[in-house]
Amino acid sequence: MNLEITKAIKTLLNVPQKIVIIPHKNPDGDAIGSTLGLWHYLKNKGQDATIIVPNDFPKFLKWMPGTEQIIIFEKDASTARQLINKATVIFTLDFNHLGRIGQLQPLLEDASATFVMIDHHQEPDDYAKITYSDVSMSSTCEMVYNVIEGLNDTECITSELAISLYTGIMTDTGSFKYSSTTSRTHTVVAKLIEKGAKNTEAHNKVYDTNTPSRLHLLGCALKNMVILEEFNTAFITLSQEELDAYEYKKGDTEGFVNYGLTLEGIVFAVIFIENKEEGIIKISFRSEGDFSVNEFARAHFNGGGHTNAAGGRSDVSLEDTTTLFKSLLPQYKADLNA
Numbered sequence: 001m002n003l004e005i006t007k008a009i010k011t012l013l014n015v016p017q018k019i020v021i022i023p024h025k026n027p028d029g030d031a032i033g034s035t036l037g038l039w040h041y042l043k044n045k046g047q048d049a050t051i052i053v054p055n056d057f058p059k060f061l062k063w064m065p066g067t068e069q070i071i072i073f074e075k076d077a078s079t080a081r082q083l084i085n086k087a088t089v090i091f092t093l094d095f096n097h098l099g100r101i102g103q104l105q106p107l108l109e110d111a112s113a114t115f116v117m118i119d120h121h122q123e124p125d126d127y128a129k130i131t132y133s134d135v136s137m138s139s140t141c142e143m144v145y146n147v148i149e150g151l152n153d154t155e156c157i158t159s160e161l162a163i164s165l166y167t168g169i170m171t172d173t174g175s176f177k178y179s180s181t182t183s184r185t186h187t188v189v190a191k192l193i194e195k196g197a198k199n200t201e202a203h204n205k206v207y208d209t210n211t212p213s214r215l216h217l218l219g220c221a222l223k224n225m226v227i228l229e230e231f232n233t234a235f236i237t238l239s240q241e242e243l244d245a246y247e248y249k250k251g252d253t254e255g256f257v258n259y260g261l262t263l264e265g266i267v268f269a270v271i272f273i274e275n276k277e278e279g280i281i282k283i284s285f286r287s288e289g290d291f292s293v294n295e296f297a298r299a300h301f302n303g304g305g306h307t308n309a310a311g312g313r314s315d316v317s318l319e320d321t322t323t324l325f326k327s328l329l330p331q332y333k334a335d336l337n338a
């Protein structure tokens with residue numbers, strides 16, 4: 001990371017601040033891991049810091065040390081509001097525009113605090129005074145490590161801090177297999193293990209906590225998979241009725257989209273999940289190679305993300321959404337067959 005950013009953060013943290021740390025809505029492993037990692041660091045440095053998440057996060061992340069102290073805005077809006085109003089510094093982690101934090105958006109727009117963004121998504125907004133944005137990074141957790149190292153504070157890394165960052169790097173890299181995983185990523189992970197991150201424990205607690213109903217839901221999703229060989233594409237649908245039948249709980253569909261990519265030759269995988277309550281279809285896009293799902297999601301499904309992983313939504317029915325999706329593929333045929 002560049003020296004100017006390090007200096008600016010150092011200056012900011014040289015005096016006691018009231019700090020709030022915020023990740024994106026529907027926080028994933030990297031969002032929770034990076035906010036916790038930064039939170040442990042700031043606490044270890046004697047700063048007053050609190051994490052506020054826009055909404056709740058899945059159970060497979062709740063074992064991480066410090067999660068019990070996270071304020072969930074949807075459950076405790078008044079505490080969150082007070083903290084944001086009083087904050088002198090607000091760190092926003094793992095997202096790059098305020099539209100990604102749901103109901104928290106107006107509060108942050110009105111906040112007088114100094115904003116610091118640490119993020120690896122494409123096309124960041126310019127709301128922060130200090131912006132550490134790097135799309136080549138595997139994860140925001142790796143970037144938080146860089147911040148701590150840049151501030152010459154690696155001796156502040158406790159085992160709690162280490163396991164938080166380890167977990168986020170692990171989940172955002174698909175257990176170190178995505179192309180964003182570099183030798184530097186492995187170096188950081190090695191250092192975190194040296195600092196006490198129990199790596200096997202992180203894998204077990206995140207990936208080996210299936211319930212029978214989740215595995216049955218996965219079975220249903222895989223049965224629903226449609227393979228469009230002509231476009232090297234596979235997509236999955238899950239209707240609200242199917243989710244209900246398998247007692248869907250938040251986080252249950254995490255990772256389902258990736259199964260399409262495990263098929264030989266498939267470079268584009270998508271999952272469409274109906275949400276009757278919000279009246280939308282939630283969509284996750286994944287790709288292998290150069291096909292940019294970020295651009296695809298931005299152009300057609302009110303979303304975005306990274307080149308190989310993005311999200312989006314649709315306001316029409318599940319059937320109309322997949323029909324629209326299929327109608328878009330011919331214009332991408334050359335890219336999908338590259």
Ligand SMILES: [Mn+2]
Nearest residue numbers: 030094140172
């Ligand atoms: Mn991330």
